[in-house]
Amino acid sequence: MGYIPHSPAERSALLREIGAASVDDLFSTVPRAVYRTEPPALPAPQSEIELRRGMAAMAGKNADGSRWASFLGAGLYAHHSPAFVSQLLLRGEFLTAYTPYQAEVSQGTLTAIYEFQTHVALLTGMDIANASMYEGASAFVEAVLMAERLSKKRSKVVVSKGVHPEYLTALGTYLANFPFQIVQVPLGPDGRTDAAALAAAVDETTFAVGLQSPNVVGVVEDWQAAADAAHAKGALAIGAVNEMFSLAVLKAPGHAGMDIACGEAASFGVPPSFGGPLVGFLACRDAFKRQIPGRLVGRAVDAQGHEGFCLTLSTREQHIRRERATSNICTNQGLMALAATMTLSALGKNGLRETAVQCLSKAEYFKALVKAKAGAGPCSLAFAGPTFNEFALRCAVPVDTVLSALEAKGILGGVPMARIAPREGAWKDLLLVAVTERNTREQIDRAAEVLRSIR
Amino acid sequence: MSDTSAPGAPAARTDRRRREGSLFDLSHPGRTGVALPPLDVPAIDPPALFGSAHRSEVAGEVEASEVDVVRHFTRLSQLNFAIDTALYPLGSCTMKHNPRINEEVARLAGFSDVHPYTAEHLVQGALELLWLLEERLKTLTGFARVTLQPSAGANGELAGTLMIRAAHVARGNARRHILVPDSAHGTNPASAHFAGYSVIELASNARGTLDLAELEAKLTDEVAALMITVPNTLGVFEENILKITEMVHAKGALVYLDGANFNAFVGKVRPADMGVDVMHMNLHKTFSTPHGGGGPGAGPVGVGPALVPYLPTPTVERDGEVFRLSYDRPGSIGRMRTFHGNFGVLVRALTYIESYGNTIPEVAEAAVLNANYLRKRLEPFYHLKYDAPSYHEVVFSDRKQAAGGIHNIDIAKRLMDYGFHPPTMSFPLIVPGALMIEPTESEPKEELDAFADAMIAIAKECQETPELVHGAPHTTPVGRLDDASTAREASKPGSFAPVLRAPVR
Numbered sequence: 001m002g003y004i005p006h007s008p009a010e011r012s013a014l015l016r017e018i019g020a021a022s023v024d025d026l027f028s029t030v031p032r033a034v035y036r037t038e039p040p041a042l043p044a045p046q047s048e049i050e051l052r053r054g055m056a057a058m059a060g061k062n063a064d065g066s067r068w069a070s071f072l073g074a075g076l077y078a079h080h081s082p083a084f085v086s087q088l089l090l091r092g093e094f095l096t097a098y099t100p101y102q103a104e105v106s107q108g109t110l111t112a113i114y115e116f117q118t119h120v121a122l123l124t125g126m127d128i129a130n131a132s133m134y135e136g137a138s139a140f141v142e143a144v145l146m147a148e149r150l151s152k153k154r155s156k157v158v159v160s161k162g163v164h165p166e167y168l169t170a171l172g173t174y175l176a177n178f179p180f181q182i183v184q185v186p187l188g189p190d191g192r193t194d195a196a197a198l199a200a201a202v203d204e205t206t207f208a209v210g211l212q213s214p215n216v217v218g219v220v221e222d223w224q225a226a227a228d229a230a231h232a233k234g235a236l237a238i239g240a241v242n243e244m245f246s247l248a249v250l251k252a253p254g255h256a257g258m259d260i261a262c263g264e265a266a267s268f269g270v271p272p273s274f275g276g277p278l279v280g281f282l283a284c285r286d287a288f289k290r291q292i293p294g295r296l297v298g299r300a301v302d303a304q305g306h307e308g309f310c311l312t313l314s315t316r317e318q319h320i321r322r323e324r325a326t327s328n329i330c331t332n333q334g335l336m337a338l339a340a341t342m343t344l345s346a347l348g349k350n351g352l353r354e355t356a357v358q359c360l361s362k363a364e365y366f367k368a369l370v371k372a373k374a375g376a377g378p379c380s381l382a383f384a385g386p387t388f389n390e391f392a393l394r395c396a397v398p399v400d401t402v403l404s405a406l407e408a409k410g411i412l413g414g415v416p417m418a419r420i421a422p423r424e425g426a427w428k429d430l431l432l433v434a435v436t437e438r439n440t441r442e443q444i445d446r447a448a449e450v451l452r453s454i455r
Numbered sequence: 456m457s458d459t460s461a462p463g464a465p466a467a468r469t470d471r472r473r474r475e476g477s478l479f480d481l482s483h484p485g486r487t488g489v490a491l492p493p494l495d496v497p498a499i500d501p502p503a504l505f506g507s508a509h510r511s512e513v514a515g516e517v518e519a520s521e522v523d524v525v526r527h528f529t530r531l532s533q534l535n536f537a538i539d540t541a542l543y544p545l546g547s548c549t550m551k552h553n554p555r556i557n558e559e560v561a562r563l564a565g566f567s568d569v570h571p572y573t574a575e576h577l578v579q580g581a582l583e584l585l586w587l588l589e590e591r592l593k594t595l596t597g598f599a600r601v602t603l604q605p606s607a608g609a610n611g612e613l614a615g616t617l618m619i620r621a622a623h624v625a626r627g628n629a630r631r632h633i634l635v636p637d638s639a640h641g642t643n644p645a646s647a648h649f650a651g652y653s654v655i656e657l658a659s660n661a662r663g664t665l666d667l668a669e670l671e672a673k674l675t676d677e678v679a680a681l682m683i684t685v686p687n688t689l690g691v692f693e694e695n696i697l698k699i700t701e702m703v704h705a706k707g708a709l710v711y712l713d714g715a716n717f718n719a720f721v722g723k724v725r726p727a728d729m730g731v732d733v734m735h736m737n738l739h740k741t742f743s744t745p746h747g748g749g750g751p752g753a754g755p756v757g758v759g760p761a762l763v764p765y766l767p768t769p770t771v772e773r774d775g776e777v778f779r780l781s782y783d784r785p786g787s788i789g790r791m792r793t794f795h796g797n798f799g800v801l802v803r804a805l806t807y808i809e810s811y812g813n814t815i816p817e818v819a820e821a822a823v824l825n826a827n828y829l830r831k832r833l834e835p836f837y838h839l840k841y842d843a844p845s846y847h848e849v850v851f852s853d854r855k856q857a858a859g860g861i862h863n864i865d866i867a868k869r870l871m872d873y874g875f876h877p878p879t880m881s882f883p884l885i886v887p888g889a890l891m892i893e894p895t896e897s898e899p900k901e902e903l904d905a906f907a908d909a910m911i912a913i914a915k916e917c918q919e920t921p922e923l924v925h926g927a928p929h930t931t932p933v934g935r936l937d938d939a940s941t942a943r944e945a946s947k948p949g950s951f952a953p954v955l956r957a958p959v960r
Contacts, residue, residue: 064569088528093537098749108748166790361494
């Protein structure tokens with residue numbers, strides 16, 4: 001039965017109406033050599049009772065953030081998602097609608113996207129934002145490609161090694177077949193991108209400089225210095241952010257010289273879901289809007305003068321421009337952008353600030369325990385640069401030893417840098433620790449106590 | 456649109472069932488909709504820590520209570536059309552029913568509240584799920600491996616074309632072109648371009664399928680691949696597919712199948728058996744994951760043995776009872792994105808596949824049956840440019856109505872007044888005035904009849920009361936929005952300044 005409504009009699013009636021003797025008649029133009037009349041080698045169909053049992057068994061084998069004290073971050077941060085968000089996402093009018101090509105029957109989705117664009121523009125300090133991207137890495141890649149289109153035949157992009165390593169790997173994948181050079185600039189001893197090396201790497205062939213803040217080791221970068229280095233040679237500056245709560249207490253990229261902002265907005269109410277679906281964003285100065293990839297929603301009026309919203313500037317997109325489009329992407333990340341929009345609406349100006357201050361305060365509390373006289377056993381702070389809610393510990397014993405000790409006390413202690421950047425030997429003894437408003441003082445005290453006990 | 460749609464109805468401008476506006480206009484200073492526990496550690500003063508890098512507030516952000524927010528978004532939802540309310544005939548998009556068990560399962564804490572960097576021994580269930588979904592998709596496609604990483608169909612196309620390029624580079628010549636039929640989805644040429652290839656378009660024959668002479672003529676040694684859609688965007692199966700894949704392989708090129716229409720033959724034909732080397736699948740089409748107002752999707756890519764060395768990393772491997780992530784693939788194209796793909800979407804798709812199990816061919820059968828029934832009912836009233844047998848969708852055109860000055864867009868907008876979403880109109884490009892209709896397997900006979908009745912009534916209106924159709928829609932929350940501005944923008948860049956965000960108040 002599955003989800004097909006026809007009864008056997010109705011099915012026969014439909015076949016009769018179209019003059020087919022059997023279903024096989026409908027597939028008569030499929031070459032017989034490949035047409036399968038036997039069922040595929042799959043198990044028997046499962047009812048909801050069986051599905052619930054089987055899927056719950058698989059889910060039960062995973063360490064989830066509701067049962068464990070988690071300090072995992074590294075580009076994806078487990079913040080509180082208001083209860084109403086998950087419930088409203090289940091409304092069929094949002095869940096089971098498609099891309100709002102038909103504005104007259106899609107004002108709900110279009111209005112929400114317009115709000116998402118506004119939130120992202122406000123947070124990043126940019127003029128405009130698009131309707132969302134798949135996730136952080138593809139947003140970063142699309143930002144680089146956009147900067148290249150805006151440049152006049154330049155060929156080099158300079159990126160900080162403080163950009164998430166998976167963003168940089170994705171950049172390499174997408175750029176593999178373009179005649180562009182990617183130059184990586186190392187971090188200095190304080191955990192910030194080496195400013196002198198960055199300035200030295202930028203020249204007249206550079207179309208963009210890419211920086212992330214807070215960067216992959218949690219350290220807050222200097223947007224303005226990177227923007228100045230880029231602008232001095234006529235390049236554009238791209239600012240990536242993947243912990244969006246930081247923008248409630250830290251200067252926005254758009255207020256500090258950056259030209260394009262991009263990254264991951266899953267911090268706003270999108271559950272981690274083992275890494276997806278998330279919600280990327282891309283924002284920029286108004287002058288660049290004709291080169292921004294992805295969907296854009298704008299305000300419009302109908303014949304009676306009633307205000308509404310519709311997709312706009314679509315002549316940039318693949319369904320019209322095909323191989324000359326600004327990007328091959330077709331969808332945005334609608335439902336996740338909606339989740340972020342609803343969460344931001346409920347948090348509002350005050351909730352954003354309060355959440356950010358809680359994250360910051362708890363992370364600083366953890367850092368203070370590490371720095372205190374009693375210390376953190378074999379672990380110490382790796383970098384002196386300022387951080388928001390994530391910091392790197394340097395471990396004098398193997399990182400796995402530290403994680404095992406924490407695991408024994410119900411703690412997911414952090415992300416080993418070796419896991420996300422296996423080729424960076426200098427980072428192999430680093431453990432990234434992220435703290436959000438979901439973490440309690442008791443969890444932090446417990447973790448610090450475990451660290452002290454490691455011999 | 457009239458301001459008074461019925462006697463006694465308030466003016467549209469003030470009717471709360473039809474007007475909502477942006478939450479940025481409904482903000483009230485001092486309100487908030489989320490409460491946190493009291494801070495249980497010493498509070499840090501951000502300006503003291505960050506100095507000149509500090510930001511004191513996000514000016515212009517909303518201030519609203521939970522009640523404000525829940526009502527706003529509930530009202531917004533009521534302005535949307537959705538599958539849950541009626542047949543949604545958007546051709547090529549496969550708007551089928553989204554089973555709610557899938558949603559429940561994806562929300563289990565053991566799936567939704569799991570971090571992607573959790574140690575592998577603590578996420579064996581998540582890795583098992585990825586492994587099992589790959590197995591299921593291998594069974595249904597006949598491919599050697601399937602990567603689950605791409606975020607959506609177009610992202611899968613790019614992954615597939617990048618693998619094609621990597622394979623050619625390994626053989627010593629990347630080659631220069633990808634052949635794409637003129638009936639293809641717009642994403643095909645765009646993806647080929649981003650993989651570094653120039654696109655050569657193939658003209659379709661009188662049946663709307665690939666012209667073998669045209670293929671023969673353009674299939675040079677510099678062709679890296681043919682990107683083909685089966686059934687194509689006309690809903691027509693490429694009868695010569697076996698000959699086509701043989702011709703392409705004879706030239707050392709590869710065959711990319713756009714799997715957007717896999718729902719037309721899932722369980723009945725394994726694409727690998729047709730000689731296909733690589734194919735993406737849109738899980739939000741064939742495997743029922745919700746479209747969500749435009750995403751998230753997921754675009755797994757199946758590959759034959761020739762492309763296995765180039766798969767994105769990591770892959771999930773099984774060693775006995777243990778599942779692990781493998782990064783050991785020296786020829787890999789790298790990563791399409793962070794983490795392990797749209798896992799939550801993959802959970803839903805596997806739940807759907809398991810719900811059908813070995814009866815999944817019934818999905819394709821019912822989808823094709825329903826499309827053919829609509830074709831039968833509508834053929835007397837709408838022009839069918841290509842009359843080859845239809846599979847999951849049928850593409851009519853407005854040719855009969857256009858003679859009287861009514862175009863596909865008018866018919867589409869009038870359908871809204873009858874309570875249906877319009878069909879696809881923007882392609883295939885080879886059918887001017889296209890009305891691309893895909894009912895999917897979800898629709899019962901009475902819903903198909905209601906849709907057909909509406910289409911037939913509109914065909915009559917086109918002759919008898921054309922002004923009704925021209926001015927449609929008449930009953931939606933807003934009328935046709937002025938997209939002349941978009942056209943102006945196309946002809947005169949710089950002359951149009953769309954408002955893309957709410958002003959800061």
